[in-house]
Amino acid sequence: MMKRRSWQEYQKEIADDNYYYARSCIRQNFFPGSEKAFIDILHNDLGKDLLDDPKHSSCTGIGYHSDIVPLETIMTVVARQFSLMNDAGYKNFVTSCITSFGIYNEILATWEEFPETEERTREYLYKATGREFRKPQSLAHTSDVVFHFREEIARRARHLLVNATTGEPLKVVEHIGCHYAKIFPKSGIGGSEFPYVLAGMIESWGGEVVDYPERRHCCGFGFRNYLVQANRGYSIANSHKKLESMAPYKPDFIVANCPGCAMFLDKWQYTIAEMEGTTYGENGHGIPVLTYEEMAGLVLGYDPWTLGMQMHQVDVEPLLDKMGIEYDPAAKYLGRNGKYIGKPASAVVNCCPTDTIYDIRE
Amino acid sequence: MGKYFDMLMEEDVRMREGLHSCMNCGVCTAVCPAAEFYRYDPRQIVNTVQTRDDDAIEALLKSDTIWYCGECMSCRPRCPRGNTPGYVIQSLRRLSQRLGFFVESEKGRQQLALKRTIGENILRTGYCLVPKLVKPELHPEQGTVWQWIYDHDEEIYGQFSPVYGKEGAGALRRLDEESLAEINRIFEVSGGREMFDTIERYSDRKAREMGYEKGADQQYMMDVYQTNSNEHY
Numbered sequence: 001m002m003k004r005r006s007w008q009e010y011q012k013e014i015a016d017d018n019y020y021y022a023r024s025c026i027r028q029n030f031f032p033g034s035e036k037a038f039i040d041i042l043h044n045d046l047g048k049d050l051l052d053d054p055k056h057s058s059c060t061g062i063g064y065h066s067d068i069v070p071l072e073t074i075m076t077v078v079a080r081q082f083s084l085m086n087d088a089g090y091k092n093f094v095t096s097c098i099t100s101f102g103i104y105n106e107i108l109a110t111w112e113e114f115p116e117t118e119e120r121t122r123e124y125l126y127k128a129t130g131r132e133f134r135k136p137q138s139l140a141h142t143s144d145v146v147f148h149f150r151e152e153i154a155r156r157a158r159h160l161l162v163n164a165t166t167g168e169p170l171k172v173v174e175h176i177g178c179h180y181a182k183i184f185p186k187s188g189i190g191g192s193e194f195p196y197v198l199a200g201m202i203e204s205w206g207g208e209v210v211d212y213p214e215r216r217h218c219c220g221f222g223f224r225n226y227l228v229q230a231n232r233g234y235s236i237a238n239s240h241k242k243l244e245s246m247a248p249y250k251p252d253f254i255v256a257n258c259p260g261c262a263m264f265l266d267k268w269q270y271t272i273a274e275m276e277g278t279t280y281g282e283n284g285h286g287i288p289v290l291t292y293e294e295m296a297g298l299v300l301g302y303d304p305w306t307l308g309m310q311m312h313q314v315d316v317e318p319l320l321d322k323m324g325i326e327y328d329p330a331a332k333y334l335g336r337n338g339k340y341i342g343k344p345a346s347a348v349v350n351c352c353p354t355d356t357i358y359d360i361r362e
Numbered sequence: 363m364g365k366y367f368d369m370l371m372e373e374d375v376r377m378r379e380g381l382h383s384c385m386n387c388g389v390c391t392a393v394c395p396a397a398e399f400y401r402y403d404p405r406q407i408v409n410t411v412q413t414r415d416d417d418a419i420e421a422l423l424k425s426d427t428i429w430y431c432g433e434c435m436s437c438r439p440r441c442p443r444g445n446t447p448g449y450v451i452q453s454l455r456r457l458s459q460r461l462g463f464f465v466e467s468e469k470g471r472q473q474l475a476l477k478r479t480i481g482e483n484i485l486r487t488g489y490c491l492v493p494k495l496v497k498p499e500l501h502p503e504q505g506t507v508w509q510w511i512y513d514h515d516e517e518i519y520g521q522f523s524p525v526y527g528k529e530g531a532g533a534l535r536r537l538d539e540e541s542l543a544e545i546n547r548i549f550e551v552s553g554g555r556e557m558f559d560t561i562e563r564y565s566d567r568k569a570r571e572m573g574y575e576k577g578a579d580q581q582y583m584m585d586v587y588q589t590n591s592n593e594h595y
């Protein structure tokens with residue numbers, strides 16, 4: 001009974017419709033197909049209303065967590081986003097970025113705890129832009145919304161997270177991203193102890209969640225520890241720790257909540273393979289790393305190249321083959337309207353140990 | 363005694379939220395990704411700050427130590443006393459920059475590179491990063507696929523956004539001029555621009571002291587971006 005009550009604290013109300021959408025700096029750069037898929041799934045598959053407002057900006061969270069953007073400044077930028085949402089007649093704010101999600105939660109909580117900071121923000125915003133704002137009625141991460149509709153997506157599934165040959169559930173590593181629930185545990189589904197946002201999707205769509213020792217360890221972004229070239233040893237060392245820990249459980253793929261985590265777990269596999277010749281997946285390949293929009297898109301039958309999965313460094317074909325998804329290998333690296341634009345050089349992580357950009361083993 | 367502690371507490375609500383009373387259990391250090399790979403111990407930092415010793419805190423503000431944290435905030439949900447060492451670090455970093463102490467350490471001097479890349483990009487585009495900022499020669503870890511994307515950006519992003527580099531709704535659009543002007547004015551009014559100018563001013567002074575005749579020029583910026591003395595482990 002005790003356990004049930006504590007679990008209830010981490011349930012979260014998620015709006016059913018009418019979302020004001022804020023894009024992510026990292027997701028739109030590295031996974032633009034995922035942002036498009038989220039909008040397409042909500043509009044076309046689920047018939048929901050969502051506004052992609054061209055006037056909104058970055059929350060500046062990467063700058064804030066690199067300590068070059070002051071708290072007062074990011075509060076005012078966030079207040080402007082809320083003002084734009086008010087102008088457009090929306091109340092449900094949904095953000096495509098885990099860093100932003102942490103930022104919005106932190107700012108709303110700080111305004112609550114220290115009301116003078118909200119007053120000062122209102123003054124700054126009015127002075128800078130002539131704007132006023134009301135706070136959102138609900139705040140969600142985009143994955144919360146996908147989680148909210150996971151059973152509806154399951155009912156429309158064209159493919160499940162199941163090995164099409166053996167009928168066995170696919171083994172999935174889920175990575176939540178530190179700022180989803182470590183800063184404000186009650187804002188994330190399942191909190192920081194039992195985060196369920198991705199696990200819930202995986203279970204509803206037929207997969208099996210892998211529990212492994214470093215499941216909750218940071219991917220290693222560490223803001224300045226990646227953004228400054230001299231510091232990147234921190235970043236790769238943390239990803240390496242996670243990859244070493246998950247590999248013995250033989251995951252079929254990794255799915256990440258945060259666009260940064262998805263990018264780092266993909267790119268650092270490339271780097272580790274080039275530096276050391278080590279790969280963590282089957283048959284000498286890397287482990288494919290997906291965003292949850294890509295996972296949902298595959299389940300709903302979207303074409304992998306329409307989802308933008310050709311932008312990953314670790315090839316996703318072994319996973320597509322396992323799921324029995326049909327795709328056109330020749331179309332993977334084409335430009336707009338089928339234009340041939342060449343293809344990326346090969347890489348050790350995709351099982352091609354020769355002809356890489358550089359190979360420090362030589 | 364207590365001058366810097368008072369500044370931290372009075373100027374930054376994160377300090378008031380992040381430091382109540384540390385009992386030195388060390389759980390923060392146990393879960394800290396930075397502590398695992400750097401000579402870094404958040405327990406000790408919080409302990410130093412709560413002594414209110416000006417000499418010790420000034421040494422911290424001038425050290426590499428406060429710049430090792432990755433702000434993942436893994437410490438926050440774990441502290442049995444409800445402290446957040448990550449918030450204490452954010453407050454220390456802010457004060458270190460305000461007082462110009464950040465240029466006294468290798469890791470602190472890197473703030474100039476962050477201001478000139480992420481910071482200036484925010485004012486220029488309204489976003490922290492855009493594809494052309496992730497130059498393959500400075501990001502070899504981004505791999506062969508990123509090189510291909512970088513070389514064919516319009517063809518690739520054009521498949522996912524009707525407004526790549528143009529105004530309108532969609533990924534990687536160009537923010538309209540009025541919105542960008544609002545963001546710039548927010549930085550002016552709320553202290554963001556002042557922070558950028560402070561980083562530039564102290565960096566320029568330090569660069570000249572270190573023998574860069576033209577001050578904090580591109581060469582200095584690239585040196586702080588790329589130099590690692592390998593004395594941090």
